[in-house]
Amino acid sequence: MAKTQLNVRVDEATAETAKNRASQRGISVNRYIEELVRADQGENGRTFVEAAADFMKQYEAVFAEEFGHEREGRRLNVLSDDDASNGGSASGRTLA
Known part of the structure; x- marks a missing residue:
């Protein structure tokens, strides 16, 4: 997979936290940030599926009335x- 460089500005405390967390995991800061983004993306997908399921439960009777x-x-x-x-x-x- 091709890599793209991003330049991100964060405050010193955030940068230190990222470095420390990456070091604790034995990975680079770059890899740490990639993993955070992937985890966030996965969470959004789960949130969407849960919301869709709740919607279907809430409107089940409406769909039944409309479609038989x-x-x-x-x-x-x-x-x-x-x-x-x-x-x-x-x-x-x-x-x-």
Whole structure:
């Protein structure tokens, strides 16, 4: 992966903290900052998924009314690769 250089200005205390934390982990300050950004990105993704799930729970009745109650709570049987090769009997797992 190509690297891009960023120049960041922080106060002395923040710079010292970054250096100390990186040193404690045995990694460079550059690597430490990369890991912080990746962790933040992952947290944002989790936050989005949780918010979407909460939204769906909150408005489940509205969706059911709009798109029909026959779809409400519907589950799909899922075949694993093993199930498919053994004649296609479902393993009992379902997806909501």
